[in-house]
């Protein structure tokens with residue numbers, strides 16, 4: 001069953017019952033104080049559970065010869081009824097241990113009676129009782145569906161009580177308090193339902209008192225009540241009421257109404273004349289009353305008040321969650337058929353829609369045709385030039401409910417023309433499968449012939465505006481979309497706090513070749529290999545980013561010179577000694593792992609840049625392998641000396657070169673296929689695979705990794721991606 005079915009049931013039940021539930025909860029909180037106010041009265045007999053009737057009945061009879069009955073109420077207060085020595089009516093609380101009178105029973109509180117009537121029947125008699133009964137039943141179903149939702153959220157029954165990942169105030173406390181008050185609310189709902197069924201006689205609780213056969217009554221052997229076996233074996237706490245014999249005639253007898261049965265006892269011999277057990281249904285009714293009202297236990301009554309208060313909070317927080325979820329609803333002004341930009345959203349709780357809507361609004365306001373919809377609505381988009389997938393991940397790294405059909409629909413509806421695709425994942429590092437579904441969506445798209453990757457998959461942890469802004473800025477740069485309206489969400493940073501001086505630059509013979517650029521940051525700047533250098537070549541909003549290799553304390557870039565390339569021509573135009581302002585951005589998701597049993601570094605072309613820095617920082621005997629792909633030996637020549645040095649120093653466990661236009665004409669993918677055992681071993685042992693280079697290389701390698709992971713490790717590559725074992729920085 002999907003999460004949404006439980007959620008919709010939970011919501012539908014809550015919506016249909018919340019008014020009466022509010023009323024029942026408010027009155028329930030008030031009524032919980034009834035047993036509390038009663039129990040603090042000084043009328044209880046100390047340790048009533050220990051007193052046998054053989055002790056208390058003769059004592060009471062001796063002290064109050066006119067006694068006709070005693071009752072023991074839910075508070076364990078013993079009331080005697082009869083006449084006193086002066087022949088006046090006697091009705092008083094008594095200490096059953098000493099026989100001392102403790103006080104007069106007060107009139108029942110009018111206020112509590114009024115609240116009880118409201119709680120039970122809304123002052124509408126049977127009709128009201130019916131509605132309250134239905135509300136109790138709905139609460140039962142809400143509790144069950146809520147429990148299922150918590151199980152799904154916590155990813156299994158066994159993890160029910162493990163830590164809850166914080167996801168907004170209302171969500172967090174809805175789940176946290178839900179877990180805490182689950183049992184009392186369940187019992188409240190169950191007993192409320194049961195009491196209503198019993199009240200409407202849908203449960204048979206009828207009981208016939210036991211008859212006495214007067215012909216069989218004997219008057220010997222005579223005994224003292226203190227010696228009656230039945231009195232010796234019955235404790236005061238088991239008693240509801242006892243009627244004393246009307247006279248000393250043997251045909252008058254004791255009538256004992258206990259908690260589980262009723263019996264008649266010969267007043268001369270102590271023999272049980274007749275006995276009948278209450279039906280189970282009647283016993284359950286009493287138990288339900290005890291549990292529903294807390295009348296027998298003050299602590300339980302307080303728990304019930306707390307649980308009822310929580311129901312009120314759940315009504316508030318449940319609606320707050322729903323309103324938040326729905327606030328992200330889409331208002332499309334263009335149709336799917338005419339739109340150039342298609343934004344597909346995977347969302348469970350609505351927040352991803354808010355991010356999607358921000359981009360949608362920007363595109364529309366800048367005159368583009370854009371359309372937002374759920375991932376499950378994926379189909380052919382005839383005019384699409386860009387598809388953006390923005391998706392959350394749920395459960396065990398699963399798609400949100402509105403995205404479960406995406407994979408099937410992707411296979412069914414290929415686009416008829418090339419479309420640029422980019423994926424941004426929303427998730428939380430609080431869950432082990434971070435943004436797993438986003439990686440899956442990216443990998444699925446990569447398999448489509450029509451899909452042209454625009455930028456690599458980005459992730460947004462805990463709805464971070466900075467991370468989303470970073471993605472939006474990068475995407476806008478690549479898509480060539482001027483996102484003109486500044487919003488806090490997608491504002492790209494344009495600050496350039498770091499001054500860098502050119503130390504060295506290698507020369508190229510022609511455009512298409514790569515060069516190395518060594519830069520020295522002014523002052524102490526904390527950065528590491530894999531971080532990004534952001535430059536603004538035209539001193540406007542346009543930025544270009546390069547992966548950094550940290551050599552010593554310097555920044556080393558490896559840049560391919562493109563004819564007319566904004567960034568590469570600017571950098572190539574710099575001369576040793578020139579200084580410029582730029583920004584070094586941390587790129588934590590692509591740092592060399594601090595602890596890993598083995599690391600495979602895979603690059604093509606200038607993607608080798610961060611790895612050169614990472615290798616520089618390694619120690620001899622490392623378990624790092626470098627796989628890199630170049631067109632030919634000549635394009636590798638730029639890096640050859642540095643790599644040879646690292647090999648001779650033992651910093652690299654192995655080095656593999658693929659040349660695509662020479663010799664065996666191989667790509668890195670071919671080398672990895674050859675070494676697939678090693679790849680599986682590294683991933684299987686918790687090692688890390690790092691990819692840097694072109695998106696098409698990434699596409700090919702991830703495809704191969706999918707096969708290796710599935711065949712050798714029984715898991716999809718997205719599992720390793722979401723667990724930080726496949727790191728990518730491709731462009």
Ligand SMILES: Cc1cc2nc3c(=O)[nH]c(=O)nc-3n(C[C@H](O)[C@H](O)[C@H](O)COP(=O)(O)O)c2cc1C
Nearest residue numbers: 347348349350351352392393394427428431434435
């Ligand atoms: C019950 C639950 C399960 C989640 N499971 C994951 C998960 O497995 N991996 C992950 O990266 N994020 C997980 N998240 C975090 C969400 O994906 C993240 O908060 C996302 O921004 C929510 O987007 P939405 O509001 O559009 O649904 C989970 C959140 C919740 C509430």
